[in-house]
């Protein structure tokens with residue numbers, strides 16, 4: 001399969017970049033009328049370059065004039081190999097340095113140096129120029145090949161340069177397509193028949209003809225009608241390739257350089273970004289609210305800086321939050337360039353460590369850990385900083401910069417320090433704290449209420465921040481058999497409601513008294529609850545145990561005494577078919593005050609049914625009577 005590489009030119013104005021591209025490819029990238037008139041490259045131009053059997057390059061020719069550095073930036077974004085051009089007669093100039101700094105901030109890995117206009121200078125002079133550029137490149141983070149002298153005029157050195165480009169491009173790494181699709185737009189135009197066409201370098205992922213895409217910021221929807229890769233019609237757009245997409249459903253005016261075409265739902269625009277900034281020595285210090293131009297992808301927005309710690313001094317680096325005056329789209333690991341508001345010069349670069357920082361705290365924290373090159377480490381740092389809220393798994397590819405193809409692997413490598421719950425990730429320490437809080441709360445509840453079967457679940461939930469987390473923790477503890485859920489209560493598996501010695505004494509007395517009270521029962525006051533605070537707890541405990549029964553709001557009966565009197569009532573109702581209260585009063589010897597609440601209690605149990613003031617046998621009453629009949633038959637036989 002053919003490999004595609006993007007080469008980006010860089011260098012001072014008039015040093016021969018465009019002439020060199022033409023010498024290499026035959027293509028004049030100075031496209032616009034104004035460019036022709038002024039004789040300089042204002043906007044980005046493109047040319048195809050065949051390098052070897054299966055190696056194709058697209059050259060992005062950027063403008064060199066200082067007014068157009070922002071266009072240079074839009075073009076330099078997504079470049080695999082830099083072609084730095086220095087004119088033999090002039091040597092290193094201001095934009096040579098600025099472009100070089102930008103290429104370094106954008107982390108371009110490989111570069112080729114061309115000393116152009118070699119026909120205009122003596123070899124001795126060229127050696128001086130090479131020595132000067134060599135000094136600067138010695139401290140560069142980019143891997144540069146040795147300088148090649150060329151002349152676009154005579155053609156000298158052009159073939160050597162082509163060979164050097166082929167060699168360097170052959171070493172450029174490919175990018176995985178198992179990732180989210182993103183294409184920062186650098187040009188937009190209308191083509192008769194194709195509609196709105198956008199171009200750019202596909203940064204990651206892929207889309208196919210017919211796919212739905214979105215344009216951000218602004219959430220416009222469109223469909224891919226046609227794809228071109230490096231100028232050829234294709235089925236699929238792939239990462240690291242110059243790409244043109246014809247988009248159906250969009251007007252030319254809806255979209256501009258700086259927009260991003262994305263496919264997956266997880267992409268969204270942002271108005272704040274946490275970054276690690278590196279400042280050039282000639283920059284001013286970055287203090288709270290310093291206003292800068294932030295270039296990322298093909299976008300340029302104004303931003304205000306909030307340093308993570310102290311001010312960031314020139315020549316040093318530090319964490320900061322950038323508050324953006326307009327939204328843009330970015331991802332962990334994206335590289336940006338910072339230019340001063342006025343005068344407009346490049347003063348630093350930055351790497352995104354959180355595209356969607358939380359609103360609070362307002363000052364970013366812990367950015368160094370978030371910037372770690374170790375995927376598991378930065379994933380853990382993010383999840384731990386999110387506390388009880390956790391982080392949505394769907395957000396990880398963008399917030400931690402994990403290609404979707406390796407997401408599972410990354411989750412596995414962090415599994416000792418984060419847990420996966422309800423499609424979110426939680427820090428193990430957050431989970432451990434929530435588990436402790438739940439266990440402690442339930443244990444303490446048992447100590448305070450030893451007679452109750454357990455703690456109300458709702459109360460247990462409140463000891464943990466977040467209902468989802470609370471439920472997750474409870475379910476986990478149940479699975480481990482540490483706690484038991486019963487209805488709306490939760491208890492330790494080991495908990496058994498029981499009486500203390502003192503309560504047992506109270507209980508003994510209560511049971512004796514309730515038995516003696518027989519069909520009259522006793523209220524809490526009559527049982528002496530005002531004198532003894534534990535009375536209520538103990539008698540409610542008996543109710544749960546089944547040895548006592550509460551009738552109405554406040555009257556307790558001995559279970560057997562209640563059974564006896566309700567049986568008497570039931571049999572009398574059965575005998576007469578329908579019995580009035582007066583009749584039942586006579587039968588039981590109970591006054592209205594005792595009888596009526598008893599009848600109402602029997603009604604609620606369906607033992608009896610109310611008809612006017614009288615009672616008939618209810619469905620549950622029928623069953624109880626049948627059971628009684630069987631019992632007496634058994635005892636007779």
Ligand code: GDP
Pocket residue numbers: 011012013014015016017018019020039040041064116117118119120150151152153154
């Ligand atoms: P750019 O601004 O870096 O793109 O520079 P251009 O490619 O537009 O070239 C600027 C001027 O230098 C033009 O007038 C070119 O004809 C001239 N030029 C470019 N390359 C050479 C070269 O190798 N030799 C000579 N003598 N002139 C050149």
Ligand code: MG
Pocket residue numbers: 017018019040041062063064
């Ligand atoms: Mg040019």
